[in-house]
Amino acid sequence: MKIEQHLRISVGDGYDVYIGSGILENCGRFISELFPQRNCMIISESNVAPLYLEKVRTSCEDAGLTVSSFVFPAGEEQKTLETFGSILNALADAHLTRKDFVIALGGGVCGDMTGFAAGCYMRGIPFVQIPTTVLSMVDSSVGGKCAVDLPQGKNLAGVFHQPSLVLCDMDTLETLSPEVFADGCAEAIKTGILDGKELYELLQEGPEDGRLAQIIGRCIAYKGGVVERDEKEQSERKLLNLGHTAGHAIEKCSNFAISHGSAVAIGTAMMARAADALSFSTEPLSEDVESLLKDYRLPVTTDFEPEELLEAALTDKKRSGKLITIIMPEAIGHCVMREVTREQLLEIFTAGWR
Ligand SMILES: NC(=O)c1ccc[n+]([C@@H]2O[C@H](COP(=O)([O-])OP(=O)(O)OC[C@H]3O[C@@H](n4cnc5c(N)ncnc54)[C@H](O)[C@@H]3O)[C@@H](O)[C@H]2O)c1
Ligand SMILES: [Zn+2]
Numbered sequence: 001m002k003i004e005q006h007l008r009i010s011v012g013d014g015y016d017v018y019i020g021s022g023i024l025e026n027c028g029r030f031i032s033e034l035f036p037q038r039n040c041m042i043i044s045e046s047n048v049a050p051l052y053l054e055k056v057r058t059s060c061e062d063a064g065l066t067v068s069s070f071v072f073p074a075g076e077e078q079k080t081l082e083t084f085g086s087i088l089n090a091l092a093d094a095h096l097t098r099k100d101f102v103i104a105l106g107g108g109v110c111g112d113m114t115g116f117a118a119g120c121y122m123r124g125i126p127f128v129q130i131p132t133t134v135l136s137m138v139d140s141s142v143g144g145k146c147a148v149d150l151p152q153g154k155n156l157a158g159v160f161h162q163p164s165l166v167l168c169d170m171d172t173l174e175t176l177s178p179e180v181f182a183d184g185c186a187e188a189i190k191t192g193i194l195d196g197k198e199l200y201e202l203l204q205e206g207p208e209d210g211r212l213a214q215i216i217g218r219c220i221a222y223k224g225g226v227v228e229r230d231e232k233e234q235s236e237r238k239l240l241n242l243g244h245t246a247g248h249a250i251e252k253c254s255n256f257a258i259s260h261g262s263a264v265a266i267g268t269a270m271m272a273r274a275a276d277a278l279s280f281s282t283e284p285l286s287e288d289v290e291s292l293l294k295d296y297r298l299p300v301t302t303d304f305e306p307e308e309l310l311e312a313a314l315t316d317k318k319r320s321g322k323l324i325t326i327i328m329p330e331a332i333g334h335c336v337m338r339e340v341t342r343e344q345l346l347e348i349f350t351a352g353w354r
Contacts, residue, residue, distance in 0.1 A: 001026045004170075004210075005217035009142060009224040011231050012162045017142065017224070019217050023169035024055045024130070028063030031128055034164055035101050039066045041094055043087055043114040044105040045074040048132050051175055056105055056130065068094045072113075076256070079109045079149045081157065087117040101126040101164065107133035107180075108140035112158070115146030119161030126164040132172040134184025134212075135261060138191060138219035139240075141166050143227045154248075160232060166220075170213050178297065183261025185296040188219050190242050190268050193289065195222040196333025204292060235337075242327040242335055243268030246349060249312035253304040265298035274352030275329050283331050306349035313349075314342065 001022035009015050018030065031040075040060065044053050049071040060067045070090040072083050091102070104114035104127060111129050118127035129141040147158025173181065185207070192200040199218040202211055223240065230236040247267030250258055258266075272289040275281035290300045302309075313324070323339040326348065330336060340348065 004213040007217065007221055007224060009162075009166075009220075010228050011144065011224075013164075015162060015164050015166065017166040017168065017220055019137075019168040019170065019213050019220070021170045023167050024052055024172065025059055027056055027130065027167055027169075028059035028061070028065060030165060030167060031060060031103070032063035032065055034128075035065070035126070037064050039068075039094070039096055039100040040103055041091060041096060041100075042067060042069040042103045042105055043090075043110060043117070044069065044071050045078070045107075045110050046071060047074040048106040048110065052105060052132065052172060056103065060103075072110075074106075074109070076109055076149070079113055081148055081150070084113055084117055084148050087113065088121055091117065091121045096121070096125065098122050098125055101128065103128045103130060104141075104163075105130045105132065106136070107131065108136040111136050111140050112146050112155070113148055115144070115161050115163065116148060116158050119146055119159040124161065127161070129163040129166045131166070131168055133176060134173060134181055134216070135187055136184075137168045137173075137216050138184060139187045139223065141168070142220050142223050143237075144231065168216060168220075170216075173212070179259065182297045183259050186243075186261035186265040186268070186293070186298050188215055189289075189292055189296065189298075190240075190264060191219040191222050192292075193268065193272075193329050193332055194239055194242055194335050195219075200292075200332045204295075206295070238325055238337055239327055239335055241325075242329065243271055245313050245324065245326050245345075246270045246309060246352070249309040250302050250304060252312040252315075253308055262299050265293045265296075266300060266302050269293055269300035270302075270349065270352035270354075271327070272329055272352070273354060274348045277351040278348065280328050281330055282334075285329055285331070288332075289329075301354045306346060306353045309349050309353075310342070310346050313345065 003020040005019040007017040102118045104111045131141040144162035147155035150156040247263040250263040272286040
């Protein structure tokens with residue numbers, strides 16, 4: 001096992017994040033230190049479980065934990081109240097008590113839903129995140145937002161429930177499809193624009209030669225800092241939505257055929273172009289941002305017209321009253337929240353559209 005990074009996130013009771021390789025085979029050691037001799041349930045999904053569940057189970061059992069497991073069918077379309085209910089039933093059937101805990105083994109879908117179930121079961125039991133996608137490592141496993149989708153929209157039912165431990169094993173990323181890998185990189189690039197030159201330049205150098213673990217560590221450190229200052233998204237945490245107003249609109253217009261990461265990439269490129277065109281940026285951004293996104297095989301343009309995107313964006317849950325909060329990049333490492341009217345949002349979408 002090689003631990004490349006160790007971070008501490010100081011939200012609630014605080015929790016450790018470990019990034020490295022060979023962690024799955026040794027996860028029981030980390031986990032049993034927190035929860036010695038307890039019962040736990042590993043929750044995973046049908047793509048990830050055949051690859052990694054036994055490794056996690058064996059390591060946990062070797063460390064003295066009593067382990068059961070529950071596997072649901074993979075995919076965003078499974079992130080529902082039905083699957084959530086079946087996880088709760090499995091926890092109850094296994095007689096887990098408030099002293100016990102849950103392990104989420106999978107991407108963001110598994111982590112979000114498992115965290116929600118852990119947050120609700122017996123009014124909340126602890127959970128451990130073992131994210132297995134770039135997106136879930138850099139974004140969803142840290143911060144405690146847990147939810148399922150409703151037919152009316154994504155992530156509409158959920159809780160804030162922070163994990164007790166996050167274990168990122170870089171080895172798991174080797175089995176990702178190139179598309180899913182790229183999706184997560186879109187969120188990392190978004191984070192690079194928010195965080196500043198150090199992460200941005202690391203991203204420009206590329207994920208090869210061991211830099212991916214550094215990129216992931218830097219993204220988690222940035223997000224962790226934001227969440228420490230604003231856990232419940234009253235203000236600063238909203239910055240993490242850079243590229244997401246247009247991104248969500250693109251996802252919606254495509255009927256979710258365009259993945260979240262691809263949509264965020266296009267949304268981020270749109271905001272960079274709009275910032276340049278409308279002179280919000282204090283340094284030229286769009287050429288650089290576009291070329292970085294393209295280096296990671298991400299799209300930067302959309303066929304959906306600005307008016308269509310506006311309509312889709314206005315039905316989004318982030319709209320409060322008449323003003324819409326958008327995140328405008330002004331420079332690498334400096335993005336600001338802006339409250340805009342419907343007309344201003346159309347102007348921004350039009351200026352950034354390509
Ligand atoms: N909670 C948050 O703060 C937050 C932030 C961003 C996104 N999200 C949520 O995260 C979800 C997206 O996460 P995601 O992109 O990880 O999706 P995902 O969990 O669906 O994983 C993507 C695909 O990769 C497969 N997969 C996962 N790990 C694998 C591995 N190691 N090897 C091979 N295949 C693997 C999955 O089965 C799935 O088909 C969305 O539901 C989104 O709403 C949450
Ligand atoms: Zn996102």
